[in-house]
Amino acid sequence: MISTEIEQVEKYYTMISEYLVKYSMQLVGAVLILIFGLWIAQKLSKVVAGIMTRNNIDITLTNFVSNVVKVLLIIMFIIIALGKIGISVTPFVAAIGAASLGAGLALQGMLSNYGAGLAIIATRPFIVGDTIEVKNVSGQVKTIELGHTVLINEEKVEITIPNKHIVGEILHNSFNYSLVKGEIDIAYDASADQAISLIENVLDQHDLVADNPHSQVGIEAFAESGVTISYRYWVPTTKIIETKLAVNGGVYSAIQGADIEIPFPQRVVTLNKE
Numbered sequence: 001m002i003s004t005e006i007e008q009v010e011k012y013y014t015m016i017s018e019y020l021v022k023y024s025m026q027l028v029g030a031v032l033i034l035i036f037g038l039w040i041a042q043k044l045s046k047v048v049a050g051i052m053t054r055n056n057i058d059i060t061l062t063n064f065v066s067n068v069v070k071v072l073l074i075i076m077f078i079i080i081a082l083g084k085i086g087i088s089v090t091p092f093v094a095a096i097g098a099a100s101l102g103a104g105l106a107l108q109g110m111l112s113n114y115g116a117g118l119a120i121i122a123t124r125p126f127i128v129g130d131t132i133e134v135k136n137v138s139g140q141v142k143t144i145e146l147g148h149t150v151l152i153n154e155e156k157v158e159i160t161i162p163n164k165h166i167v168g169e170i171l172h173n174s175f176n177y178s179l180v181k182g183e184i185d186i187a188y189d190a191s192a193d194q195a196i197s198l199i200e201n202v203l204d205q206h207d208l209v210a211d212n213p214h215s216q217v218g219i220e221a222f223a224e225s226g227v228t229i230s231y232r233y234w235v236p237t238t239k240i241i242e243t244k245l246a247v248n249g250g251v252y253s254a255i256q257g258a259d260i261e262i263p264f265p266q267r268v269v270t271l272n273k274e
Helices: 002-054 059-084 090-106 108-123 192-205 237-257
Strands: 131-134 137-144 148-152 158-162 171-175 177-186 216-222 227-236
Touching: 002 059, 059 108, 108 137, 108 148, 137 158, 137 237, 171 177, 177 192, 177 237, 192 216, 192 227, 192 237, 227 237
Parallel strands: none
Antiparallel strands: 131 137, 131 171, 137 148, 148 158, 177 227, 216 227
């Protein structure tokens, strides 16, 4: 039993020795090829990243492209090194192709997100800080990743949208601001011009109301009980609620302070005596 194991060890030792004798120079060459490959991959990756950075290419796309260049070069030099020591790479290439096909089918949704992410980064329909609305979801862009985009709304809630649901859809981009609408009714015998002037003054005095685009105030409609004064203004997306509450309070105080009547629904009932 022991002699059989010794014979097997000697057999493997002989095979390894013969292989090393036969391929010693090839092994050294393969190691040198791998070292050179790692070095050149690192250098070219940095060169690509530097070129893209100098041309103000998005940092996410820059990192992705430089890493792809590095990985492809390393794989290429590994194949060359394997061929140098007499290992056929054809079966490996076939196996990698089959595995890639299976992985591609299994990860089709994820890959489509990555493809859409590259399209977003390349075409830049929006950037971090813009306010967008897509598929009835809106918010300020917090981060743009290859697979998804993160929005944050006025309630400080983060919304993660897969990028495949952004590319190809109708996209609303209001950049840094969001539109806020408000309205108040005044009596028909009150001065609409005075009410409009008061509301404009409230909007002008609020720090978070944007100067550009400029706010708009005017008569929206003639309601049953009064004249509807509408006001529209732009505020930072993450400050919508607090600004709207403050502006509405200021408008209400200004209208009341000027003794302008705010009507309530009324009905006139006429009784006919027979």
